[in-house]
Amino acid sequence: MTDQAAQADSIFVGGGGEGYAVPQRLLLKYGNRHGLIAGATGTGKTVTLQILAEGFSAAGVPVFMADVKGDLAGLAASGSAEAKLHEAFTKRSAQIGLDLQYRGFPVIFWDLFGEKGHPVRATVDEMGPLLLSRLLELSEPQEGVLNVAFRLSDEEELPLLDLKDLQALLTFVAENAEAISGRYGLVSKESVGAIQRRLLVLENEGGAALFGEPALDLADLMTVDSSGAGRISILAADRLMNSPRLYATFLLWLLSELFEALPEVGDPDKPKLVFFFDEAHLLFTDAPKALISKVEQVARLIRSKGVGVYFITQNPADVPDTILGQLGNRVQHALRSFTAKDQKDLAKAAETYRPNPRFKIDEAIRDVGTGEAVTSLLEAKGIPGIAERTLVRPPSSQLGPLDAAARAAVMAGSPVAGKYEKVLDRESAYEKLRARSEAAARDAAEAESRQAEEKREFERARRYDADGYAADKPKKTSTSSRSDSIGTAFAKSFARQLGTKSGQALVRGILGSIFGKR
Structure with a gap:
């Protein structure tokens, strides 16, 4: 089987294991029906993720994925006959009937910290x-x-x-x-x-x-290169994983933005975008019900926007049942069963597959080797396929990370080079509130200055009136006391009024239209 034949309407995932030569293909028209890649550490999930990304890209479908361990950057480079695993890849290809052709794929690197990729921001x-x-x-x-x-x-x-x-x-x-x-x-x-x-x-x-601008333009995640291959957006997540909640929240935000922004397309011949959510358990651990409901809603409805979502995790039990039931394309690598809980999880995982009379699914999931999986991919009319033991095909691109020089070269030739590197800091809440505060402070200072000047004028007028009265006519003690009393009261009242105006100016300046007039 050649890559070209598989790209027409499907992605070749692998062939039969244990003597069962049953080719496994992911049909592109069901690529937006979501999927699951599960299995214990070291069982081959990363390679499966890589070959699915290659298949979608080759079919003209843009891909977004997070590179948790730094291993997926090799998608940008061609595999090589000089690589250590070439002999093993050749043997596997012959076993499953694949004409393996090495090639690289169009990649855009992204990084929240702007170190290993173009900066990616949200407001x-x-x-x-x-x-x-x-x-x-x-x-x-x-x-x-x-x-x-x-x-x-x-x-x-x-x-x-x-x-x-x-x-x-x-x-x-x-x-x-x-x-x-x-x-x-x-x-x-x-x-x-x-x-x-x-x-x-x-x-x-x-x-x-x-957080900041320029914010990510979703259109930059949904492009193809000059040959029609879908660009693969890879988010550097090795440092990001030090803050797992930030990682999960960012990816969920991105999914939600795609859900809100993209138009309804029904059931296209192939997805508009495929989104791989690695370490998916981080999304659901200790998540409140409102958040789980949001994820369920997005997973259920984003399919009609032409977006396929594939969750990658160690154990299917990490994904809530309401969401797991929506994942039609499944690649299950080995699950270990050392404890009672492991055995329970294994049995539960096996129950979600269509039975195959040739083997027991729970035993197959327990026993498959590295690079082998139990697969169930949607068939005609969207019916889940019978579970099959499958040898996953080798990747066409480089297996493993890129060196720093190669990554820098890919970034330099990126279609978004220079678009996000410079931070934009336009007028927003911080600047507006600061301007209001400064204006209010000026108003208060001016009011206090007016208050002090008018008090001085009042005192001068009072003293002049008192001196003039004393020169023309003797003052009576009682009248003088009463006059002083009234003058003092007036002065205090006037000062209070000025103080009130000063306070009102401050309030108007800061609170705006809520507590004062614009």
Whole structure:
């Protein structure tokens, strides 16, 4: 079987193991029905991920994936007959009837930290309060305060682009907590302080690099090269995995943005984009119900946008049943069963496959070797295929990482080179709140200056009137005392009025249209 024949309407995944020569193909028209790649560490999940990415790219389908260990960068380079594994690849190809042709694929490297790829950013507004609350591990009351902050941002036209915008807005909320609580419900300074501390932790972990502009243009993830091959976007995630919640939240945000932005296309002949979600268990661990519901909704509906989502994890039990049931294309590498829980998970995984009378599925999942898997791929009319033991095909691209020079060369020739490297810091919530605060401070200073001058004028007038009266006519003690009393009271009242105006100017300057007139 040649690569060209397999690319017409399907991706050749592999052939039969244990003497069962049954070719396994992933039909492109069902590529958006989602999938699962599972198996214990070291059983071949990365190679399976690599050959599926190659197949989709060769068929003109753009791909997005995260490179957790740094091994997937080799997709950008051709495999070689001089590689150590060439002999093993040749033997495997002959065994499964594959005419292996080495080649590289068009790759765009991305990196949240801008070190091993083009910077990739989102704005705080785009992330939204739900995902941001998940990222910051906020309690329910703290999430409520964050929602109030986002509401104020919308109503007061205070764009939240980066973390300093959010920090400035939260400071504003804390300083005016009593007034804001009267309109939106209880907002405590303690909750605001807790959120600010979580933002500081995020900054210390390098998460501030995610937020800002220019934000990622989704169109840059859905391009093909001059030959029609889909570009493979690879997110460098080896450093990012030090903050697993940031990793999972970013990928979920990206999926949600695709879901919101892409039009309905029904069932296309091939996907518009395929999204591989490696280390998928990080998405669901300790996730609140609201977040699980969002993932379920996206997985269920994004198929009609032409996007296929493939979850990669060690154990199918890591994925909630409501989502697992939507994953039609499955490649199950070996699962070990050393403990009672392992055995239970193995039995549960086996139950999700169509039985094959030639072997017991649970035993096959337990016994398959490295580079071998139990596969079930959707057939005609979207029916799950019978489980088969499959030898996964070798990759055409380089197996393993690229060296720094090769990566730099790929980045230099990238279609997005120079587009995201320079940070854009336009006027947003931080700048607007600072301008309001400075204007309010100037108004307050001017009001206080006027107050002091008018008090001085009042005192001069009072002293002149008193001196003139004393020169023309003796003053009565009682009248003088009464006059002094009235003058003192007037002066105090006048000072209070000026103080009130000063306070009003400050409030108007800071609170804007909520608590004063524009």
